[in-house]
Every structure is written in C-alpha cells, then in structure tokens.
Amino acid sequence: MKTTIEITGFPELVLERAVELGIARSKTDALRIGILELNDKFRLVQNVEDELVVKKMKKISDGINSGKIKTETLKDVFKRYPHLKHLED
Numbered sequence: 001m002k003t004t005i006e007i008t009g010f011p012e013l014v015l016e017r018a019v020e021l022g023i024a025r026s027k028t029d030a031l032r033i034g035i036l037e038l039n040d041k042f043r044l045v046q047n048v049e050d051e052l053v054v055k056k057m058k059k060i061s062d063g064i065n066s067g068k069i070k071t072e073t074l075k076d077v078f079k080r081y082p083h084l085k086h087l088e089d
Helices: 010-020 027-042 048-066 074-080 082-087
Strands: none
16 A cells, blocks of 8 residues: 655654664654554554455455456366376375
C-alpha cells in the first residue's frame, strides 16, 4: 500500500529526532517502527503469519474469480514438467 501523508508539528519533530538519534534510518522507517509498536501495545494483529496467509489467499481467490489468474489441472502441470511425474502418487 502506498500512502502519501504530510506530517507537521510534534509528530514531525518525533520522526526527525528518531532519525537524528539513529533509531531509524529515515522518517519512513520511523513510521514503520511506530506501526509495529502500535501493534505491540494494542495487539491489533495477533497472529501475523496467519493474517498474511489469509490476505494472500483472498488475493489469489479474487484473481481466479476475476479471470486474472488461470488455474491448471495436475495433468497440465505434469505435461509441462514431466520430471515431476514421480510425485504423482
């Protein structure tokens, strides 16, 4: 996700200070660190890996349903990759 935001005042001062002190390499990195800390404090996303897998599966499913992603049968896969035939069991 790309987002463009303007940060001024106190939040900007905090970001600049994080960079000056070497806590973050850039203001963008400081924002990323802040997001991770927000999650640590409030437990917004409990199981990160599960959440990312579900998000990826939904994206693939949406792609299949919209016709942007083509699925193949196992027979088609073995035709294209005959060296995998021994995995057919």
